Amino acid sequence: MNIVVCLKQVPGTTEVKINPETNTLIRQGIKNIINPFDSYALEEGVRLKEKFGGKVTAISMGPAQAVDMLKETISLGADEAVLLSDRAFAGADTWATAYTLAGAVRKMGQIDLIICGRQSTDGDTAQVGPEMAEMLGAAFTAYVCQIEEISAGQMRVKRMMDEGYEIIQSTLPAVITVTKEINIPRLPSLRGVMKSKSAKIPIWTLQDMGLDPKKVGLNGSFTRVVKIFTPQHDKKAEMIHGEPEIQVTCLLGKLREGGLA
Amino acid sequence: MAIKINPEKCTLCSICVNTCPFGALELKEDKIVVNDRCTLCGACQEACPSEAITLEETQKTAVSSEHKGVWVFAEQRDGKVKSVSLELLAKARELAAGLKTEVCAVCFGHGVQDLQQLITHGADKVFLVDSPDLSSNPEDYLTAQLSNLIQQYKPEIVLAGATALGRSFIPRVAAKVSCGLTADCTGLEIDIEKRQLLQTRPTFGGNIMATIICPSSRPQMATVRPRTFKKNAPDGGRQGQIIKLDFNKEGITAHSQLLKFVEDVSEKVKLDEADVIVAGGRGVGKTENFQLIAELAAALGAALGSSRPPVDEGWLPYSHQVGQTGKTVAPKLYIACGISGAVQHLAGMQTADTIVAINSDPSAPIFDIATYGLVGDLFKIVPLLTQQLKRE
Ligand SMILES: Cc1cc2nc3c(=O)[nH]c(=O)nc-3n(C[C@H](O)[C@H](O)[C@H](O)COP(=O)(O)OP(=O)(O)OC[C@H]3O[C@@H](n4cnc5c(N)ncnc54)[C@H](O)[C@@H]3O)c2cc1C
Ligand SMILES: Nc1ncnc2c1ncn2[C@@H]1O[C@H](COP(=O)(O)O)[C@@H](O)[C@H]1O
Numbered sequence: 001m002n003i004v005v006c007l008k009q010v011p012g013t014t015e016v017k018i019n020p021e022t023n024t025l026i027r028q029g030i031k032n033i034i035n036p037f038d039s040y041a042l043e044e045g046v047r048l049k050e051k052f053g054g055k056v057t058a059i060s061m062g063p064a065q066a067v068d069m070l071k072e073t074i075s076l077g078a079d080e081a082v083l084l085s086d087r088a089f090a091g092a093d094t095w096a097t098a099y100t101l102a103g104a105v106r107k108m109g110q111i112d113l114i115i116c117g118r119q120s121t122d123g124d125t126a127q128v129g130p131e132m133a134e135m136l137g138a139a140f141t142a143y144v145c146q147i148e149e150i151s152a153g154q155m156r157v158k159r160m161m162d163e164g165y166e167i168i169q170s171t172l173p174a175v176i177t178v179t180k181e182i183n184i185p186r187l188p189s190l191r192g193v194m195k196s197k198s199a200k201i202p203i204w205t206l207q208d209m210g211l212d213p214k215k216v217g218l219n220g221s222f223t224r225v226v227k228i229f230t231p232q233h234d235k236k237a238e239m240i241h242g243e244p245e246i247q248v249t250c251l252l253g254k255l256r257e258g259g260l261a
Numbered sequence: 262m263a264i265k266i267n268p269e270k271c272t273l274c275s276i277c278v279n280t281c282p283f284g285a286l287e288l289k290e291d292k293i294v295v296n297d298r299c300t301l302c303g304a305c306q307e308a309c310p311s312e313a314i315t316l317e318e319t320q321k322t323a324v325s326s327e328h329k330g331v332w333v334f335a336e337q338r339d340g341k342v343k344s345v346s347l348e349l350l351a352k353a354r355e356l357a358a359g360l361k362t363e364v365c366a367v368c369f370g371h372g373v374q375d376l377q378q379l380i381t382h383g384a385d386k387v388f389l390v391d392s393p394d395l396s397s398n399p400e401d402y403l404t405a406q407l408s409n410l411i412q413q414y415k416p417e418i419v420l421a422g423a424t425a426l427g428r429s430f431i432p433r434v435a436a437k438v439s440c441g442l443t444a445d446c447t448g449l450e451i452d453i454e455k456r457q458l459l460q461t462r463p464t465f466g467g468n469i470m471a472t473i474i475c476p477s478s479r480p481q482m483a484t485v486r487p488r489t490f491k492k493n494a495p496d497g498g499r500q501g502q503i504i505k506l507d508f509n510k511e512g513i514t515a516h517s518q519l520l521k522f523v524e525d526v527s528e529k530v531k532l533d534e535a536d537v538i539v540a541g542g543r544g545v546g547k548t549e550n551f552q553l554i555a556e557l558a559a560a561l562g563a564a565l566g567s568s569r570p571p572v573d574e575g576w577l578p579y580s581h582q583v584g585q586t587g588k589t590v591a592p593k594l595y596i597a598c599g600i601s602g603a604v605q606h607l608a609g610m611q612t613a614d615t616i617v618a619i620n621s622d623p624s625a626p627i628f629d630i631a632t633y634g635l636v637g638d639l640f641k642i643v644p645l646l647t648q649q650l651k652r653e
Contacts, residue, residue: 134436139516170517222441237634
């Protein structure tokens, strides 16, 4: 099986805070990590390869520093990794990101399965996977929490929906996005770490992939961020003090006044 | 478009470097450089005290004026229209009033009940595609069908619920019709002059809000979480038209097929429709203790919610999780027991009308957004509450 896993480098904490006095972001001490959901995608790719044979290639679109993250994917079991990086990719929204990732997949030839994380923790859109699937004309299934079977060009998966779960059968090639219930990612192996140290991570540019410069990066993005601000909480709780019995009686009184209990 | 930094005005104060939410600006020796992470959001321009930063617009692509109408994807399950679609119709009315255009609901399914409610809740037209092939929401068909309708009728705006289904197939539609799409919006407004939809959404796990536009593509597409907007009271006097369209599956490749659906039955009261929710967090400690929370919920006729740790620990199924990666709820009353109030949790419940927080730590951030705060041990307070409620 030829598997591609898409990973994004994100700020290493979602506790990105804003300094209330200057209204600026506090960036100190935040380092970049693999998007947590993408670790599950990588692990699942590696497990499938171990079961069915084949190859796992990790890809990421991002600035040059994402090479470090891609080396890490080698230590976690990826066979190869490719960085898609070009000045022209800067400022990409989900559409342009999906277009670029799809371009890389096409360049690789015969791919059976593309695994994405459920969503990224910074962009948080969960759109890149389904957009890429459509661009590749591949089957798409979101929120996969278990791969039940793969055989004869078909796969059967379990996926989580709002009201319960579904069993879906689909053709290959397919794009799936995975949830954290799907597996428990392994730690890097010693052999993997050695391998990752010497691994060469090729960098593919716009030209390498033969992409349309009007469809990548900011040029290819249909959306524009026009404003960024911090959500304000101006409520402050009315504190109810006293012994638990008193707190409870007082609370129930207030709720009853409001017709809530 | 590009960012220009005027070296003559720049004092290297680095306020822009710290302001940039994407880490796109760096101070390198004697100048500020912009790296690939820049999304041209303009935060640096606003922050610069020396007016050294400008955003240069390249020529704008004109937007066709052919596109008209605000559409709402009316999602159904088992023939019932979802509440989020009615909420979106209310918002669509507001947007359409600004744009002086009409509101259309688009509904795919088989034998969908009470289509009239789409009209009484705000639609001027309902496009209905009725076919047994559509009853279980096969996403390949939905993608093709909605894309076709968009290409044929050219709406100006398309809204859909950010449900599991919406988040899964709407991006495919956006890819197919080559349009911008904004996920999980919490605010929608219209810039009437430019006929632009201002889409506000949380990013960075709810720490930051971003307002996004689609300047050059139509339709402007957005998904919105359930319970973000309020539905209108049904207006029986509203007139509207139901237009039936044929479903033609020839030429659509169905890659996927639903074999089985298993409903999560541990949810007695549906979270996203509940008026009262009692939720427990890590402070509840273990599976067995959730019984206390469940008893209080039962005494109030409430749904049972949870922060993420109890779900991660396997104390409760995922369907109970409230927050950024769980459900968004907006009940009349939300009682949070042993929940600290992390932004990712607040993202899913902060619009509740009344929030009661029970927490032993007086500095827990949940008290910043709660209506009533009780500092104390949930193992004492919660059973007492249940008792008093039962006594009545
Ligand atoms: C990408 C991402 C997505 C996320 N999505 C979600 C999401 O959808 N929903 C979500 O909830 N979280 C989400 N989180 C996790 C979130 O950041 C917090 O970790 C989580 O909400 C904390 O849950 P908690 O408040 O139950 O636990 P804690 O933060 O550990 O708080 C437990 C609280 O219980 C109190 N307590 C302990 N014992 C008692 C007692 N006996 N009586 C009273 N109070 C007591 C403590 O004082 C404490 O305040 C997400 C995180 C990430 C990174
Ligand atoms: N720049 C990127 N490079 C590689 N994969 C990405 C990139 N952006 C998003 N993805 C993939 O798409 C998923 C969803 O991302 P998002 O749409 O940003 O929430 C992620 O979990 C990744 O698997």
